[in-house]
Amino acid sequence: MTTTPVQHAAPRARTRRARLPWQRVPIWALMLLACVLSVVPFYLMFVWASHPSAEVFTFPPHLWFGDAFARNWQGLMQVTDGQAPRQFWNSLYIALISTLTTLFFCSLAGYAFAMYDFGGKGALFAFILGTMLIPPLVMDIPSFLVMNNVLHWVGQPRALWVPGMANAFGIFLMRQYISSALPRELIEAARMDGATEFGIYRQVVLPLIRPILATLGVVTFVGAWNNFKGALIMKLSEPDTMTLPLSLRRLGGGATNVNVDWGAIMMLVVITVIPLLIVFLLASRQVISGLTSGAVKD
Amino acid sequence: MSQRTPTAAPPRAPWSYTRFQQRFAPYLFVSPFFLLFAVFGLFPLLFSLFLAFHLWSPLDGVGNWKFVGFENFQLALGPTDMFWKSLKNTVWIGLLSGIPQHLVALPLAFIIHHSLRRFQGAFSTILFLPYITNAVAIAIVFATLYSERLGILNYLGGLVGLDPVRWLGDPNMVPYSVAAVVFWRYVGWNTVLYLSGLQAISEDVYEAATVDGANGWQKFWYITLPLLRPMMFYAFTLTIVGSMQLFEEPFMLLNDGGGSGGAGLTSAMHIFNTAFRDLDMGYASAMSWLLFLAIFALSMLNNYLFSRDGGRR
Numbered sequence: 001m002t003t004t005p006v007q008h009a010a011p012r013a014r015t016r017r018a019r020l021p022w023q024r025v026p027i028w029a030l031m032l033l034a035c036v037l038s039v040v041p042f043y044l045m046f047v048w049a050s051h052p053s054a055e056v057f058t059f060p061p062h063l064w065f066g067d068a069f070a071r072n073w074q075g076l077m078q079v080t081d082g083q084a085p086r087q088f089w090n091s092l093y094i095a096l097i098s099t100l101t102t103l104f105f106c107s108l109a110g111y112a113f114a115m116y117d118f119g120g121k122g123a124l125f126a127f128i129l130g131t132m133l134i135p136p137l138v139m140d141i142p143s144f145l146v147m148n149n150v151l152h153w154v155g156q157p158r159a160l161w162v163p164g165m166a167n168a169f170g171i172f173l174m175r176q177y178i179s180s181a182l183p184r185e186l187i188e189a190a191r192m193d194g195a196t197e198f199g200i201y202r203q204v205v206l207p208l209i210r211p212i213l214a215t216l217g218v219v220t221f222v223g224a225w226n227n228f229k230g231a232l233i234m235k236l237s238e239p240d241t242m243t244l245p246l247s248l249r250r251l252g253g254g255a256t257n258v259n260v261d262w263g264a265i266m267m268l269v270v271i272t273v274i275p276l277l278i279v280f281l282l283a284s285r286q287v288i289s290g291l292t293s294g295a296v297k298d
Numbered sequence: 299m300s301q302r303t304p305t306a307a308p309p310r311a312p313w314s315y316t317r318f319q320q321r322f323a324p325y326l327f328v329s330p331f332f333l334l335f336a337v338f339g340l341f342p343l344l345f346s347l348f349l350a351f352h353l354w355s356p357l358d359g360v361g362n363w364k365f366v367g368f369e370n371f372q373l374a375l376g377p378t379d380m381f382w383k384s385l386k387n388t389v390w391i392g393l394l395s396g397i398p399q400h401l402v403a404l405p406l407a408f409i410i411h412h413s414l415r416r417f418q419g420a421f422s423t424i425l426f427l428p429y430i431t432n433a434v435a436i437a438i439v440f441a442t443l444y445s446e447r448l449g450i451l452n453y454l455g456g457l458v459g460l461d462p463v464r465w466l467g468d469p470n471m472v473p474y475s476v477a478a479v480v481f482w483r484y485v486g487w488n489t490v491l492y493l494s495g496l497q498a499i500s501e502d503v504y505e506a507a508t509v510d511g512a513n514g515w516q517k518f519w520y521i522t523l524p525l526l527r528p529m530m531f532y533a534f535t536l537t538i539v540g541s542m543q544l545f546e547e548p549f550m551l552l553n554d555g556g557g558s559g560g561a562g563l564t565s566a567m568h569i570f571n572t573a574f575r576d577l578d579m580g581y582a583s584a585m586s587w588l589l590f591l592a593i594f595a596l597s598m599l600n601n602y603l604f605s606r607d608g609g610r611r
Contacts, residue, residue, distance in 0.1 A: 024413070027409055027413050027414070030406075030409065031406075031409065031410070031414065031421060034406060034425060035421065035424045035425065037482070038424055038425050038427055038428055038482075038486055039424060039427065041428075041436060041439045041440065041443075041482070042427070042431075044439060044442075044443070044450075045435070045439050048439075048442065056442070057442070057445060057448035057449075058448065059447070059448050059453060060453055061448070061449075061450045061453055105330045105331070108327045108328075108330070109327055109328045109330065109331055111327065112323070112324040112327035112328045113328065116323070116324035116327075118321075118324040118325065121324070124328060124332075128331060131335060131339060134339075134343070134590075135539060135542070135543055135589070135590055135593050136543065137543045137545075137566055137569070137586060137589065137590075138343070138346060138586045138587065138589075138590050139338075139339070139342055139343070139346075140569075140570070140573070140586070141346055141349070141569075141573045141579055141582055141583050141586060142341075142342030142343065142345045142346040142349070142583070143338055143342045144573075144574070145342070145345065145356065145579070146337065146338065146341065146342050146345075148356060149356065149360055162334070162338075163334060163337075163338035165330065165334060166330040166331035166334050167331075168331075171328075171331060191320070194316075196316075196319060197319050197320055197323035198319075198323065201327070222430050225432070226431075226432045226433065226434075228432075228433065228434050228546050229545055229546065229570075232574075233570075233574060244432075245432060245434040245435075248432075248434045248435060248438060249434060249550065252438040252441075252550075262442075265438065266438075269435040269438055269439060272432050272434070272435045273431060273432055273435050273436075276430055276431060276432060277427075280426075280427070280430045281423075284423040284426065285419055285423070288422055288423070288426055288490055288494075289494070292490060292491055292493075292494035293494070
């Protein structure tokens with residue numbers, strides 16, 4: 001019985017929306033422009049990374065690929081004293097370990113807030129949300145002092161990933177998803193079957209919240225991979241700890257000095273951006289819908 | 299808790315591991331956040347407040363701070379220091395990048411939602427791309443575009459007969475050049491936010507309005523905008539909080555001094571320099587609290603504007 005009105009409505013809606021093609025030209029032109037402007041800087045960094053250093057700045061500028069990719073890679077190895085792969089690995093290590101620990105601790109806490117009733121739950125959750133109001137900037141100086149004078153972690157990668165392992169945003173995102181996506185009966189049933197509380201989390205909850213784990217995972221990975229200020233403050237500047245953003249700063253910081261190896265720098269730019277593109281394009285739909293669904297609920 | 303068990307689970311032992319762990323599991327599950335917050339949040343926060351009233355460099359060693367009362371705050375708000383100037387720069391760059399972001403994102407989201415339904419996913423993915431990218435890497439790309447003699451922007455300008463612009467060299471141009479990068483990075487994010495806000499509005503409302511004879515403009519003004527308010531409030535808040543802490547883009551484009559005349563020196567950069575280059579931790583802490591107050595005040599203003607308008611309706 002529901003099919004009849006739908007069948008009636010559909011063609012009518014279509015005729016109303018179907019306009020002459022030329023009327024849609026401005027809309028398509030506008031969207032095309034927006035997309036091109038979004039993508040052009042990415043395109044240009046690949047173009048520049050494929051030209052010899054001296055030709056990154058030429059007039060008129062290059063707009064198509066050259067053949068100096070391999071040469072720029074060698075140049076990059078030269079200007080980084082062969083450390084570029086190591087820097088890539090340092091960034092990857094911090095990003096991966098941040099992601100895994102964040103997913104674990106945030107989903108655990110989010111699950112507790114979504115599925116348990118316990119004394120002080122409301123107040124504890126409100127407190128966690130309240131910490132989101134503190135601008136990260138206010139924390140820079142004192143957390144450096146804790147790392148420097150108390151823990152002596154300055155210069156070590158853990159200074160970057162430990163503080164954020166269980167963060168307010170992740171816990172909030174997880175709680176929102178778990179309370180709307182998982183039925184409490186499921187937890188009860190597992191409990192009846194004799195599962196332990198952590199066992200329920202591991203065997204029942206974790207497999208069912210994969211979509212939101214993917215969202216938070218990508219966001220955390222991207223955030224940790226891009227963490228420039230943190231690495232700068234915590235002085236990850238020795239050869240064996242330097243991350244890609246710090247290396248970029250060292251090579252390409254401060255406007256446009258033509259006497260440096262720009263082909264090599266663009267190579268490093270490309271290397272810094274490629275993992276982000278891969279991770280995001282693999283999960284973009286998921287990430288976008290996950291992020292925006294958490295945005296306005298509550 | 300052993301006394302409380304008998305009523306519920308009949309023949310079990312008075313103290314059971316199952317019950318025990320059921321009761322304490324949630325506390326255990328949420329505890330990591332509070333442990334981490336105590337060490338890396340609460341203590342640092344209090345310490346920072348303490349330092350704001352002291353003169354101290356980490357080189358002096360723990361305990362060798364000198365109480366100076368409100369002197370740090372007076373210095374920051376006085377005419378001699380860069381803090382006021384940096385705050386003005388920050389707000390100005392924030393307005394130059396923030397207002398266009400929303401003026402462009404809202405219509406874009408509207409077009410994608412109403413006219414390009416089939417390609418929504420593709421468009422939002424492409425427009426979202428700048429948001430996830432690395433600020434340092436992209437600042438280098440933009441610095442290349444901005445190059446005065448050999449950059450693409452001045453090349454394109456030359457094609458239509460414009461004189462070369464000193465994008466990063468002219469103090470009057472610097473805020474626009476920095477704002478353009480920020481705009482590029484976040485306009486897609488705002489578009490995607492508005493798009494999801496639009497998708498949450500039920501079609502029924504529009505159909506009811508159509509029946510009542512509303513035209514397209516009326517539908518936008520009386521239905522879309524009011525129902526989009528929560529999302530607009532959220533997006534504005536993020537823009538305010540984010541632009542007030544702007545650091546990486548100007549730091550990379552202009553070096554830590556903020557370029558010629560310090561026209562691109564933001565408050566976050568000034569605080570960073572004071573703390574980690576000059577090692578004047580007390581003064582830097584005081585300024586970070588002043589910046590926090592500024593962010594708080596602007597967020598409250600945003601809140602007030604939204605709630606007051608909402609009440610009128």
